[in-house]
Amino acid sequence: MTATFEQVEYTKERLASMRKSAGLTQAEFSSYMGVRLRTYEDLEGGRSTVRPVHIRAAEMALIYISKNHSVRAIEMPAYLKDVVAQSYANCFIDPPTK
Numbered sequence: 001m002t003a004t005f006e007q008v009e010y011t012k013e014r015l016a017s018m019r020k021s022a023g024l025t026q027a028e029f030s031s032y033m034g035v036r037l038r039t040y041e042d043l044e045g046g047r048s049t050v051r052p053v054h055i056r057a058a059e060m061a062l063i064y065i066s067k068n069h070s071v072r073a074i075e076m077p078a079y080l081k082d083v084v085a086q087s088y089a090n091c092f093i094d095p096p097t098k
Helices: 012-021 026-033 037-044 052-068 078-091
Strands: none
Touching: 012 026, 012 037, 012 052, 026 037, 026 052, 052 078
């Protein structure tokens, strides 16, 4: 069974995993998420609570990165792969392959 949006854990480990899957630094990923670097550092470092809005911003960052930067090696959660595949289908664009 694949995770759905409602089943995602809102943890610092989850956030770090998403960033690392894209091979980005904290500064790069925070920029894609639209948050300040200090905010991101506090989230991933456990000094601030990771909330659903942060995970959603990270998900949107991964989708943006995969679609607009042709990142093929990104390890995206299965439920996000479905979103990306559907977005390509809606745009009549072939999705990137590994």
